[in-house]
Amino acid sequence: QVQVVESGGGLVQAGGSLRLSCTASGRAFSSWSVGWFRQAPGKEREFVAAIVWSGGSRIYSTYYATSVKGRFTISRDNAKNTVPLQMNSLKAEDTAVYYCAAALLEPKYYSDSAYSYWGQGTQVTVSS
Numbered sequence: 001q002v003q004v005v006e007s008g009g010g011l012v013q014a015g016g017s018l019r020l021s022c023t024a025s026g027r028a029f030s031s032w033s034v035g036w037f038r039q040a041p042g043k044e045r046e047f048v049a050a051i052v053w054s055g056g057s058r059i060y061s062t063y064y065a066t067s068v069k070g071r072f073t074i075s076r077d078n079a080k081n082t083v084p085l086q087m088n089s090l091k092a093e094d095t096a097v098y099y100c101a102a103a104l105l106e107p108k109y110y111s112d113s114a115y116s117y118w119g120q121g122t123q124v125t126v127s128s
Contacts, residue, residue, distance in 0.1 A: 002117045006100045009122030012090055020085040022100030033103045034083040038096035049074040050109035063109050092128035097121040
């Protein structure tokens, strides 16, 4: 089975940075689309960022929620078979469980239903 795993969560002061990482067991991410979502206490799960592989165009595209654009960066490290999410200038409202999700096909990147495989989440806590 495909197992998606997130890592890198932790406790950080407001204004600080964290780097999350996502990988899938037994799979390469080079041709997969990967999204990051988060869920804060009492709130719905929301889209954070995605990196999408377009088989037809054979290009990667990145997308961000408005709330994180300019602060978060999603990328690929194909040599390490990971998709990191660099989070800078963290705010208290970024506190959430962060989930990595993967899809073989080009997805509606912002929709969690488009992703077939999900990690268990990693906690990010930003203290104010």
